[in-house]
Amino acid sequence: SGLRSKLLEAFSNAEGGFVSGQKLSEYIGCSRTAVWKHIEDLRKDGYELEAVRRLGYRITKKPNKISDNEIKIGLKTMKMGHHVHFEETVSSTQKIAQTLANEGAEEGTIVVAEQQTNGRGRMARQWYSPSGTGIWMSLIIRPNIAVQAAPQLTLLTAVAIVQAIEEITPLKPDIKWPNDILINGKKLVGILTELQAEADRVHSIIIGTGINVNQSISDFPEELHHVATSIHLETDKQWDRAQLIQEILLKFENLYSLYLAQGFRPIKLLWEGYAVSLQKPITARTINGTVVGKAIGINDAGVLLIQTSDGSVKQIYSADIELQ
Ligand code: BTX
Numbered sequence: 001s002g003l004r005s006k007l008l009e010a011f012s013n014a015e016g017g018f019v020s021g022q023k024l025s026e027y028i029g030c031s032r033t034a035v036w037k038h039i040e041d042l043r044k045d046g047y048e049l050e051a052v053r054r055l056g057y058r059i060t061k062k063p064n065k066i067s068d069n070e071i072k073i074g075l076k077t078m079k080m081g082h083h084v085h086f087e088e089t090v091s092s093t094q095k096i097a098q099t100l101a102n103e104g105a106e107e108g109t110i111v112v113a114e115q116q117t118n119g120r121g122r123m124a125r126q127w128y129s130p131s132g133t134g135i136w137m138s139l140i141i142r143p144n145i146a147v148q149a150a151p152q153l154t155l156l157t158a159v160a161i162v163q164a165i166e167e168i169t170p171l172k173p174d175i176k177w178p179n180d181i182l183i184n185g186k187k188l189v190g191i192l193t194e195l196q197a198e199a200d201r202v203h204s205i206i207i208g209t210g211i212n213v214n215q216s217i218s219d220f221p222e223e224l225h226h227v228a229t230s231i232h233l234e235t236d237k238q239w240d241r242a243q244l245i246q247e248i249l250l251k252f253e254n255l256y257s258l259y260l261a262q263g264f265r266p267i268k269l270l271w272e273g274y275a276v277s278l279q280k281p282i283t284a285r286t287i288n289g290t291v292v293g294k295a296i297g298i299n300d301a302g303v304l305l306i307q308t309s310d311g312s313v314k315q316i317y318s319a320d321i322e323l324q
Contacts (some may be wrong), residue, residue, distance in 0.1 A: 012048035020056035070242035079108040091118040097138035135211040160252040176186040186229035284319040
């Protein structure tokens, strides 16, 4: 409710300090008895609060849940994440975002769920999205760019996510072209970019990101034990998913405005700084066959360039990459 978010906002402004009952009742605009009732409701939802006479209340622990409020309060962006469509369980956040985009949702709208029952990867693969552990989010943007430029947004998003993870956690992830973020060779993040276009102009782009945050190994199915990891598995700590979402949105917004002003060039340079697959022998499996060679870079469109043994350079638009 509105009162609840005012209450959380007051605590957020205090940055972990005490807020008196009097201040809270002024801020929210209700009686002290009503404040007390709302505090009890917070406790029921898993918040832990300390109450000290004369000082007031402070939040000592937040529930590890994502919600509309948790994402919005303390969000530092101008636009990204200002509209949050949150649900407990969905088949895929991409599907909902597509519907919202068709209905005219504003740029920066996000769809977030605690759980996906039919999370999508690329090429009809599944993205495993168990409840309460990861970030399953779709972001709607409406850049005025040509259809061919859309894959650049996948690379831009990968840079934003790596920057956010580096800001908040001690990890230093790598990017594997085009859409994987890895730690020690294991998949931490997957990105799925889908677009809706009219003629040759982009109508909307929906960027889906799946980030493994607090999973233990037993939260992954057996077949993913050797390919997947989570921030928790790599750091031995639990992480605040809403805070990570806020940081990702902020990094994304900064890179996106750089991109709209100056094009892909500056993004490409940042991306190359994080890429593991460059200057190494790789195998690229495309729908038209397999290309083996050395990844020599990406071009200004974001297309992967592979030099084969005969010296020729092949452009790879879409593929699965295996590092050798
Ligand atoms: P991808 O096709 O590159 O990767 C899919 C493959 O990754 C799977 O076949 C499986 O081997 C592996 N995998 C599945 N689940 C996980 C996981 N949780 N962690 C690590 N590896 C896994 C990558 O596709 C793009 C994924 C995007 C997911 C987001 S979540 C929010 C949005 N909604 C939605 O339905 N998809 C996107």
